[in-house]
Amino acid sequence: MTDPLEQLRRLQGSDLPVHGGRTLAYVYDSGDADVDRIAREAVAAYAGSNALDPTAFPSLLQMENDLVGFACDLLDAPDTAVGTVSSGGTESILLAVQGARDSRPDVVRPRMVLPETAHAAFHKAAHYFGVEAVVVPVGPDFRADAAAMASAIDDSTVLVVASAPSYAHGVVDPVPQIAAAASARGVRCHVDACIGGWVLPYASRLGREVTPWTFAVDGVTSISVDTHKYAYAPKGTSILLHRTPELRRPQFFAWAGWPGYTMLNATTQSTRSGGPIAGTWAVVQAIGDAGYERLAGEVFDAVDAIVALVGSIPPLRVVVPPESTLVTLATDETCDPFTVTDEMLARGWYVQPQLSYGTSGPTIHLSVSAATRQHLDELATALRESVAAAVEAGPVGVDDGVVAFIEALDPAALGDDDFDGLLAASGLVGQDDDGGLALPTRMAEVNAMLDVASPAMREALLVAFLDRLQRPSR
Ligand SMILES: *Cc1c(COP(=O)(O)O)cnc(C)c1O
Numbered sequence: 001m002t003d004p005l006e007q008l009r010r011l012q013g014s015d016l017p018v019h020g021g022r023t024l025a026y027v028y029d030s031g032d033a034d035v036d037r038i039a040r041e042a043v044a045a046y047a048g049s050n051a052l053d054p055t056a057f058p059s060l061l062q063m064e065n066d067l068v069g070f071a072c073d074l075l076d077a078p079d080t081a082v083g084t085v086s087s088g089g090t091e092s093i094l095l096a097v098q099g100a101r102d103s104r105p106d107v108v109r110p111r112m113v114l115p116e117t118a119h120a121a122f123h124k125a126a127h128y129f130g131v132e133a134v135v136v137p138v139g140p141d142f143r144a145d146a147a148a149m150a151s152a153i154d155d156s157t158v159l160v161v162a163s164a165p166s167y168a169h170g171v172v173d174p175v176p177q178i179a180a181a182a183s184a185r186g187v188r189c190h191v192d193a194c195i196g197g198w199v200l201p202y203a204s205r206l207g208r209e210v211t212p213w214t215f216a217v218d219g220v221t222s223i224s225v226d227t228h229k230y231a232y233a234p235k236g237t238s239i240l241l242h243r244t245p246e247l248r249r250p251q252f253f254a255w256a257g258w259p260g261y262t263m264l265n266a267t268t269q270s271t272r273s274g275g276p277i278a279g280t281w282a283v284v285q286a287i288g289d290a291g292y293e294r295l296a297g298e299v300f301d302a303v304d305a306i307v308a309l310v311g312s313i314p315p316l317r318v319v320v321p322p323e324s325t326l327v328t329l330a331t332d333e334t335c336d337p338f339t340v341t342d343e344m345l346a347r348g349w350y351v352q353p354q355l356s357y358g359t360s361g362p363t364i365h366l367s368v369s370a371a372t373r374q375h376l377d378e379l380a381t382a383l384r385e386s387v388a389a390a391v392e393a394g395p396v397g398v399d400d401g402v403v404a405f406i407e408a409l410d411p412a413a414l415g416d417d418d419f420d421g422l423l424a425a426s427g428l429v430g431q432d433d434d435g436g437l438a439l440p441t442r443m444a445e446v447n448a449m450l451d452v453a454s455p456a457m458r459e460a461l462l463v464a465f466l467d468r469l470q471r472p473s474r
Contacts (some may be wrong), residue, residue: 016350021371022379025352030232030295031371035286039234042275042282049274052265060274063281067227070284071239074201075193075223082248083241084266085227085277089194090121091268092224094239094253096190097125099222099242100159102250103188112159113152115144115173116358117166119192131158134334142166142320144173150181157187164193164200164213168354168365169319170326172196172211179219188247190406194238195367197225199402202296203324210323220242221247228276230325232295232370233283236276295370299325302373306366309380313387317365327362328354335390337362338447349379353443355451355458362451395449403452411460419464426450428465437468 015022021031030036046060054061068083083095086092111132114122118135133158136148144162152385153160157254160182162173175191182189193200215223226238242248256262265269287295306327311317315335319328331337341353341364345382352365372379402425414422423429426449432438440446450458 021369021373021375023349023350024366024368024372025207025350026367027369028229028232028367029369029371030287031298031369031374032232032287035232035283038282038286039279043234043279046274046278047276049278051272051274051277052270057274063277067237067277067281068239068241071197071225071241075197075225075241076214076351077241078215078243080244081215081241082245083239084248084251085280086240086267087236087269087276088228088237089119089192089224089226089238089270090124092194092226092238093121093190093192094125094128094268095240096222096224097122097131097159098129099248099251100188100190100345101129101131103247104158107156107158109156110158111154111156112161113149113157114148114161115163115166117142117144117168117173118161118163119167119194120416122161122192132156141171142169143171144178145179146174146181147470149178153185155183157185158269160187160189162189162191163211164191164211165196165324165326167326168357168363169194169328170322170324171320172200172213172323172443175211175213175220176217179217182221183219189219190218191223194224194226195229195326197223198227198230198292199296199299199325203300204289205293205301206297208300213243215243227280227284229367230299231280231284231292232287233280236273236278237280259468298370298373299368302368302370302376303327305373305376306368306379308378309383313384315391316383325368327366327368329366330361331364331387331390335387336393336396336444336448337364337390338451339390339393339396340364340383340386341447342442342444344382347382347386349382353447355447362447367383396444398445398448398452403447406453406457409457411454411457414460416464419461422461423465423468426461428461429468437471439469 017026019029021029040178049057049060051057051060064085066083072081111134113134115138116135117138123133134152136152139145160178162175162178164172179189200210210362222242224238224240227233228235228237252266254264303322303325309316310329312319315332316329319330338353344351354363354365356362429442430438
């Protein structure tokens with residue numbers, strides 16, 4: 001038998017690299033090999049432990065309380081604050097919405113007020129928990145319109161949301177005004193700091209201008225911050241903080257009405273691997289407060305350098321000056337952004353395409369890591385070459401007939417055969433040499449086609465795509 005670990009290493013060869021600072025979405029790299037080793041060993045040591053029962057695994061309770069304590073200090077939390085370690089940003093957001101809904105059993109049709117830039121996880125929460133999302137357009141600077149959000153609050157509003165920062169544009173919403181408006185109506189205000197929460201406090205300490213957004217702002221009732229992003233921890237942890245234990249209470253679930261153990265959970269999971277908790281705890285111990293400040297200095301050096309670089313490549317522009325570690329780029333009409341992202345990948349760099357939304361065209365997203373700073377010269381070369389290649393290649397045409405066809409389709413009325421045809425025509429699903437399913441290697445044409453589709457059509461196509469991908473190998 002071939003060594004399974006050997007096989008794993010071979011399989012992993014087709015994935016994006018997790019280390020090296022060249023994958024600028026999905027992964028976050030401290031650039032410190034010691035930190036990575038400590039994380040791996042801690043995850044392995046606790047992979048079989050179960051955080052379901054804190055009396056059976058008290059060390060995991062201790063680690064969770066330590067992590068929540070560290071986050072409380074970082075986010076200016078008052079002494080009353082409490083928190084929970086969840087499996088990721090989406091789970092923290094789901095719990096914030098579920099808790100807000102269940103804190104108001106008097107409200108028949110609960111609603112939450114979101115800026116349109118709020119993370120998709122809030123829409124998932126709306127879908128799961130039957131909370132209506134009231135979506136408010138943002139201003140020309142891509143920040144939430146606090147006055148419009150205040151006017152959208154009504155007697156059925158159970159939650160108001162702000163981002164610090166938003167994923168797509170990397171800017172911080174006017175949290176003081178939004179939280180004040182929520183508080184004036186007695187409504188909870190959640191700040192989604194999933195991506196910025198572990199790095200913005202250090203930006204402030206380094207003397208950078210950051211809109212106030214922590215618990216230092218009156219009216220902020222809960223904050224989500226993902227440790228598996230800028231705490232550089234292994235995947236599988238986020239922290240949800242509440243200003244008081246009373247605010248957290250509806251999040252807990254207990255069930256004694258069956259013959260087994262009384263189930264008692266603080267999150268959506270019941271059995272929870274100790275691996276990510278121990279891995280996160282070990283990484284936070286290893287890096288520590290001073291280490292995070294140093295890493296923040298490195299990542300912001302890289303952000304500043306990237307902004308300067310973009311200014312020297314004419315077809316590119318920064319969509320909005322970054323307030324955090326996220327940089328959003330747009331291209332002019334001479335340069336197709338989806339070709340740029342393909343060309344970057346061919347040069348070993350993953351940057352993330354973002355499709356058009358409303359009146360805004362497509363953009364390119366970069367989540368910059370501390371490790372990226374060591375490779376800035378290489379990034380400059382890759383970006384210059386990729387832009388030149390995209391200009392040279394010209395526009396990625398989507399046939400007028402195809403555009404008209406896609407626009408005319410009602411996704412709700414399409415059947416499996418229609419989707420098979422569309423997936424093949426779009427290039428999303430091809431066949432490999434053995435007749436199996438093949439993933440596209442160049443995405444520009446696929447993205448160009450998705451870009452002309454409506455959001456509902458994109459969702460339907462991609463769901464059909466995932467359905468085709470997730471089939472058993474046997
Ligand atoms: C990443 C992110 C989330 C979702 O987090 P996951 O860990 O991917 O579930 C939510 N909000 C923001 C702003 C994020 O960047």
